Amino acid sequence: MPDYTTRFSLANQRALVTGASRGLGAEIAAVFADAGADLVITGRDVAGLEATRQVVVSKGRRCLSVAADLATVEGPRLAGSRALEFFGTVDILVNNAGLVFVEDLLDTSLDHWEQTQRVNLRAPFLLAQTVVPKMIDQRRGKVINISSLAGGLAPLGHAAYSASKAGLNLLTQTMAAEWGRFNIQANAVAPTVILTEMGQKVWGDPGKGDPMKARIPAGRFGEPIEVADLVLFLASSASNFIGGQVIRLDGGFSAV
Numbered sequence: 001m002p003d004y005t006t007r008f009s010l011a012n013q014r015a016l017v018t019g020a021s022r023g024l025g026a027e028i029a030a031v032f033a034d035a036g037a038d039l040v041i042t043g044r045d046v047a048g049l050e051a052t053r054q055v056v057v058s059k060g061r062r063c064l065s066v067a068a069d070l071a072t073v074e075g076p077r078l079a080g081s082r083a084l085e086f087f088g089t090v091d092i093l094v095n096n097a098g099l100v101f102v103e104d105l106l107d108t109s110l111d112h113w114e115q116t117q118r119v120n121l122r123a124p125f126l127l128a129q130t131v132v133p134k135m136i137d138q139r140r141g142k143v144i145n146i147s148s149l150a151g152g153l154a155p156l157g158h159a160a161y162s163a164s165k166a167g168l169n170l171l172t173q174t175m176a177a178e179w180g181r182f183n184i185q186a187n188a189v190a191p192t193v194i195l196t197e198m199g200q201k202v203w204g205d206p207g208k209g210d211p212m213k214a215r216i217p218a219g220r221f222g223e224p225i226e227v228a229d230l231v232l233f234l235a236s237s238a239s240n241f242i243g244g245q246v247i248r249l250d251g252g253f254s255a256v
Contacts, residue, residue, distance in 0.1 A: 007238040011036035014087040015235065016131060018070060018079065018123070019097030021048025023196035024146060027224035028094055028231050029063075030055050035232055038062040040083040040090075043097065044069055070097050070123040071115055080130030089134040092235045095124035095168075096146040102202055105159040113160045120164035125171060132175075136182045143179075143186040144234045145172045146227070149250050151190055165190075169246045176244030185243045187234050192250035193221040218251030 015032050019025035020041035026048070029041050033056040041056070041063060043049050049065040056063035066082045068075035083090050098120045101112040124145055135141025150158050151165030168188065175186035193203045193212060199221065203209040213220060230249055233239055248254050 002237075004238075008232065008236045009036050010092070010232070010235060013037045013091045013235070014040075014083075014089065015092035015094065016040045016042070016079065016083040016090050016127070017094040017096060018042050018076075018127065020052050020065075021045035022052075023198060024194065024224050024227050025094075025096040026052045026055070027228040028096060030059075031225070031228040031232050032056075032092075032235070033059040033061040033063070035236070036061070037092065037235075038087070040064045040066060040079070040086055042066040042068050042070070042079040071118045073122075073126065076123045076126035077130050080127050083131060084134060089138060090131040091135070091138075091140070092142045092144070093127060093131055094144045094146070094231060094235070095127060097123060098146065098148075098164075100158065100161040100198065100202065102157040104157060108160055116160040116164050117167075120161070121167045121171065124168060128175060132179065132184065135184050136179065139183050141179075141182075141184040142235050142239075143172075143175055143184065144231050145186070145188040146231075147172070147188040147190040147246060149190050149192045149248060149253065151246070152248075152254075172246065173244045180243050183240075185234070185240060187239070187242055187244065188246045189227060189230055189234070190246050190248045190250075191222055191227055192216065192248075192253050194224060194227055195221050196224055215256070216251040216253045217256060220251065222249060222251065 021043035053065045068079045148165045150162045172188040
């Protein structure tokens, strides 16, 4: 059996990470590059993508950035197609891009509802349809979907977001059920509040954030690197017998 450094290595692996211009996506891209992967990164923020690309290249890895709007039908397909053109295949797909509008259910506009479903749920479906056939051909691959603890709970003001993440959880299980026979492992990571720009926007007010922290046994919110390290494990060969799981990363929140 290879030693642990080999089991957790992504050497010679080719990864596509969405929403990589900032936050979790940028952190995941950097950790993947540290572990030896080459990357295609995508998002809407061209300047942010370039900053992430420079980080990856500084670690000696190849990196292509693709500006794409994942709220459209064409955006995910473009990102997936460009990754296939660049690499020939994709070994690891990380569906990280997501958005949230915090508003009461009765105040949620149809536009906000549909935007949320398009980015958080439809885009992972379209990206998988684009890149997974090559994984099937090579009889190996990893799909990691960034979900949320809100996909199994009902935090106030998160109706559209929770619905999208609950759908992503079931989509992940379907991916695992259909593609497991091809040695493709699909899993989801479901964090509680993570201190990204989006996390700070929603939970940065102490009046809102402190009561939430009080419900977390660890007494704090998560850091982006903690999500990225779990995604690295799921992308590596060390996780080859894990499939169809929604792994909570919540400081013990769901245990109480």
